[in-house]
Amino acid sequence: xxxxxxxxxxxxxxxxxxxxxxxxxxxxxxxxxxxxxxxxxxxxxxxxxxxxxxxxxxxxxxxxxxxxxxxxxxxxxxxxxxxxxxxxxxxxxxxxxxxxxxxxxxxxxxxxxxxxxxxxxxxxxxxxxxxxxxxxxxxxxxxxxxxxxxxxxxxxxxxxxxxxxxxxxxxxxxxxxxxxxxxxxxxxxxxxxxxxxxxxxxxxxxxxxxxxxxxxxxxxxxxxxxxxxxxxxxxxxxxxxxxxxxxxxxxxxxxxxxxxxxxxxxxxx
DNA sequence: AAGGCACACAACCGCCAGAGA
DNA sequence: CTCTCTGGCGGTTGTGTGCCT
Numbered sequence: 001x002x003x004x005x006x007x008x009x010x011x012x013x014x015x016x017x018x019x020x021x022x023x024x025x026x027x028x029x030x031x032x033x034x035x036x037x038x039x040x041x042x043x044x045x046x047x048x049x050x051x052x053x054x055x056x057x058x059x060x061x062x063x064x065x066x067x068x069x070x071x072x073x074x075x076x077x078x079x080x081x082x083x084x085x086x087x088x089x090x091x092x093x094x095x096x097x098x099x100x101x102x103x104x105x106x107x108x109x110x111x112x113x114x115x116x117x118x119x120x121x122x123x124x125x126x127x128x129x130x131x132x133x134x135x136x137x138x139x140x141x142x143x144x145x146x147x148x149x150x151x152x153x154x155x156x157x158x159x160x161x162x163x164x165x166x167x168x169x170x171x172x173x174x175x176x177x178x179x180x181x182x183x184x185x186x187x188x189x190x191x192x193x194x195x196x197x198x199x200x201x202x203x204x205x206x207x208x209x210x211x212x213x214x215x216x217x218x219x220x221x222x223x224x225x226x227x228x229x230x231x232x233x234x235x236x237x238x239x240x241x242x243x244x245x246x247x248x249x250x251x252x253x254x255x256x257x258x259x260x261x262x263x264x265x266x267x268x269x
Numbered sequence: 270a271a272g273g274c275a276c277a278c279a280a281c282c283g284c285c286a287g288a289g290a
Numbered sequence: 291c292t293c294t295c296t297g298g299c300g301g302t303t304g305t306g307t308g309c310c311t
Contacts, residue, residue: 016279016305038296054297055280090299105300106278 013047017056025053026061059102066098070107
């Protein structure tokens with residue numbers, strides 16, 4: 001309300017993209033590279049909003065996009081990262097090569113949030129769920145689908161599957177430490193944030209059993225995290241203990257794998 | 270066979286932050 | 291310092307598809 005739209009929508013197409021539009025966009029970006037989304041549609045001969053072009057490219061047309069089902073490894077990693085970062089889909093996507101934030105967000109909303117909800121309601125209510133938990137359905141159709149997912153191994157992975165998870169460096173994404181802090185703080189402060197997922201406990205950083213597979217962040221974020229919690233949390237003593245554990249565990253992982261060195265290198269590059 | 274329902278996912282929208290004038 | 295532009299993010303919506311009754 002009151003805000004000017006990102007572009008004049010008069011005379012612009014909306015809705016699903018045609019193959020012709022896709023081709024125009026791909027050709028243009030291959031010739032001129034990404035960026036300048038605002039002027040791109042005009043130059044490429046597209047009657048689309050620049051934002052729409054950007055989204056289409058990033059979420060669908062990019063050559064390094066990995067199509068197909070989320071693997072159990074990715075599934076597990078998404079759960080872990082979400083338990084730690086909350087709905088920071090771009091950060092999570094940064095650790096899953098070929099996956100987009102949109103894809104992960106959709107996957108979470110349609111699969112994982114419901115599964116975790118189901119598991120958590122069996123025990124206790126978990127408060128580390130994402131914003132939209134989705135509607136739980138009790139239809140035979142959905143049950144059937146869930147059974148299929150289970151048989152496909154999506155939710156039956158255990159430590160063995162988790163042990164195969166690879167470590168990926170995060171993209172150099174700018175993150176406000178305080179915002180991350182808020183998320184983690186909300187998770188830590190909201191009772192046990194662990195979510196029982198089958199035989200396995202998914203917690204903030206319970207990764208010691210999987211060979212040090214990790215998550216993306218940087219020292220600045222963690223410094224901010226520690227400072228904020230130290231200074232402002234009403235339950236700071238309890239939070240401190242939990243946080244110290246997590247932070248120590250995280251540092252252990254970094255030392256073990258030399259993640260931070262290469263991550264810093266990637267940032268400096 | 271038809272209608273209803275739920276799901277999956279592409280696409281849109283509003284807001285925010287950083288850069289530059 | 292302020293304003294504008296631009297890119298990026300997360301939440302939400304729209305639509306096609308498949309299953310069930």
